[in-house]
Amino acid sequence: xxxxxxxxxxxxxxxxxxxLRRRVVSVIMIVLTCVAAALAVVPLVVILAxxxxxxxSALSFGFFTHMPKPVGEVGGGMANAIxxxxxxxxxxxxxxxxxxxxAGLYLAEHRGTRLANLVRFLADVLNGLPSIVMGIFAxxxxxxxxxxxxxLAGGAALGAMMIPLVSxxxxxxxxxVPQALREAALALGYxxxxxxxxxxxxxxxxxxxxxxxxxxxxxxxxxxxxxxTAFGNSFWSTNLRQPIAALPLQIFTYAIxxxxxxxxxxxxxxxxxxxxxxxxxxxxRFVTRARHGGGHG
Amino acid sequence: MAAAETVxxxxxxxxxxxxxxxxLALNAWFGTTHAVRDVTLDFPAHEVTAIIGPSGCGxxxxxxxxxxxxxxxxxxxxEGRVLFxxxxxxADGVDPIALRRHVGMVFQRPTPFPTMSIRDxxxxxxxxxxxxxxxxxxxxxxxxxxxxxxxxxxxVEGRLxxxxxxxxxGQQQRLCIARALATSPHVLLLDEPTAALDPISTQKxxxxxxxxxxxxxxxxxxxxxxxAARVSDRTVFMLMGEMxxxxxxxxxxxxxxxxxxxxxxxxxxG
Numbered sequence: 001x002x003x004x005x006x007x008x009x010x011x012x013x014x015x016x017x018x019x020l021r022r023r024v025v026s027v028i029m030i031v032l033t034c035v036a037a038a039l040a041v042v043p044l045v046v047i048l049a050x051x052x053x054x055x056x057s058a059l060s061f062g063f064f065t066h067m068p069k070p071v072g073e074v075g076g077g078m079a080n081a082i083x084x085x086x087x088x089x090x091x092x093x094x095x096x097x098x099x100x101x102x103a104g105l106y107l108a109e110h111r112g113t114r115l116a117n118l119v120r121f122l123a124d125v126l127n128g129l130p131s132i133v134m135g136i137f138a139x140x141x142x143x144x145x146x147x148x149x150x151x152l153a154g155g156a157a158l159g160a161m162m163i164p165l166v167s168x169x170x171x172x173x174x175x176x177v178p179q180a181l182r183e184a185a186l187a188l189g190y191x192x193x194x195x196x197x198x199x200x201x202x203x204x205x206x207x208x209x210x211x212x213x214x215x216x217x218x219x220x221x222x223x224x225x226x227x228x229t230a231f232g233n234s235f236w237s238t239n240l241r242q243p244i245a246a247l248p249l250q251i252f253t254y255a256i257x258x259x260x261x262x263x264x265x266x267x268x269x270x271x272x273x274x275x276x277x278x279x280x281x282x283x284x285r286f287v288t289r290a291r292h293g294g295g296h297g
Numbered sequence: 298m299a300a301a302e303t304v305x306x307x308x309x310x311x312x313x314x315x316x317x318x319x320x321l322a323l324n325a326w327f328g329t330t331h332a333v334r335d336v337t338l339d340f341p342a343h344e345v346t347a348i349i350g351p352s353g354c355g356x357x358x359x360x361x362x363x364x365x366x367x368x369x370x371x372x373x374x375x376e377g378r379v380l381f382x383x384x385x386x387x388a389d390g391v392d393p394i395a396l397r398r399h400v401g402m403v404f405q406r407p408t409p410f411p412t413m414s415i416r417d418x419x420x421x422x423x424x425x426x427x428x429x430x431x432x433x434x435x436x437x438x439x440x441x442x443x444x445x446x447x448x449x450x451x452x453v454e455g456r457l458x459x460x461x462x463x464x465x466x467g468q469q470q471r472l473c474i475a476r477a478l479a480t481s482p483h484v485l486l487l488d489e490p491t492a493a494l495d496p497i498s499t500q501k502x503x504x505x506x507x508x509x510x511x512x513x514x515x516x517x518x519x520x521x522x523x524x525a526a527r528v529s530d531r532t533v534f535m536l537m538g539e540m541x542x543x544x545x546x547x548x549x550x551x552x553x554x555x556x557x558x559x560x561x562x563x564x565x566x567g
Binding site: 180181183184186187189190191194203 | 402
């Protein structure tokens with residue numbers, strides 16, 4: 001373009017001047033968007049680097065296997081909190097997945113009905129609900145009537161947060177299943193419910209698993225809904241009807257304490273938590289890729 | 298199963314055995330669109346009947362009324378009767394799901410179930426039957442039989458456990474035919490089965506259709522008049538939802554009775 005423009009002699013001609021201006025603006029905009037793109041990942045990189053620097057020193061094998069030690073004693077770990085978080089995630093999945101997937105399937109297979117539109121709208125509202133509100137709600141109905149905090153209440157609060165995420169992904173994935181596949185199943189003598197479960201849902205399963213893992217990763221780090229439901233526990237407990245420890249709660253407690261070695265443990269806990277979320281996210285990516293690869297193979 | 302029972306036909310002149318399906322004053326709508334208008338005709342048994350006509354003439358809708366697939370679309374409506382072995386498939390108490398195992402259907406685009414192996418695709422129709430536990434032996438029998446009937450066996454013999462999406466489009470379409478044949482239907486409905494296929498795959502499917510009429514009745518909707526001429530014994534010409542003419546294929550393509558049929562087959566419209 002440059003040579004063509006100068007061939008016509010023409011930095012002075014109005015057309016070439018316009019061309020030059022456009023190119024200058026283009027370069028500026030490209031630089032600006034590159035900077036913005038770089039800045040977007042800076043927080044993640046900084047957080048990861050800082051977490052690693054602060055947390056790695058306190059992280060040891062014992063961190064995963066030992067219980068918290070009393071203040072003043074060196075060492076100890078967060079075995080109870082790691083287990084507690086895994087239990088809470090399991091409970092959340094047990095509550096949230098059947099409802100979320102079922103709702104998503106309904107939304108996709110009965111799209112356009114008044115009930116479907118209402119449910120979709122309410123699910124979006126639920127998705128935007130501050131997580132602390134979810135915690136208060138769970139406290140009101142699952143803690144207060146029973147007189148004590150419990151793992152179940154915490155799992156239910158997290159599960160409720162998963163529902164809109166899972167139902168939305170399920171709906172979107174089920175919608176990508178071609179109508180022709182449904183017709184093929186119906187024409188083969190599949191009843192409608194079998195068509196939905198065995199053909200449509202199974203075809204969409206790869207995408208749904210990805211969505212589920214993203215939802216799990218999202219609620220794994222939630223603190224607010226657990227504050228007055230799971231409550232936290234300094235002891236080893238697997239009783240679902242009793243308060244249970246969780247990594248985010250333990251991090252919170254340790255971080256606001258006045259003790260240096262607790263601070264170090266909080267950093268290590270944060271590192272473990274982010275590692276957990278990262279593993280789940282990477283698994284989700286892997287599942288997605290396997291699904292797309294399988295489509296061509 | 299009710300749909301397969303043979304009961305005496307009330308208003309008929311031809312013997313039962315000669316007629317695979319009979320439409321009586323059949324009308325079908327999508328919402329307010331009147332897609333099939335007052336069609337009365339017989340589909341002869343053990344013959345290939347082609348339905349031709351321009352786009353939107355209602356030929357696919359007519360086909361989809363024959364296995365009650367039309368009603369699975371929102372706002373669809375059917376009036377009139379369709380007799381299958383003498384019984385009205387739209388009568389109260391007829392289970393469309395049972396009917397569809399006796400009246401198989403293959404669509405325009407190949408629709409293998411992507412999550413299943415070739416083998417499982419073939420057996421899918423049998424497995425879908427509620428309350429029936431398919432024995433391994435019965436399944437092996439079907440997996441050995443249906444792909445042979447669909448002229449697919451030689452190409453998939455060693456790869457039955459592989460994904461059904463890994464074979465070519467033409468093979469996928471014959472897999473869909475094998476899947477439809479697995480339930481041993483009496484009638485096979487083909488809705489433009491070669492529209493998405495290359496010429497060689499098309500030829501294979503056409504040869505297959507020609508063979509199938511020995512064991513069942515075939516009704517094929519096609520855009521391609523040469524195809525109708527090649528594979529069918531009898532041809533139905535439809536226009537704007539109405540059946541204009543039905544005659545032996547040779548007659549339709551040489552001396553059609555209705556001037557509209559002649560205009561269409563000589564390429565003056567459509």
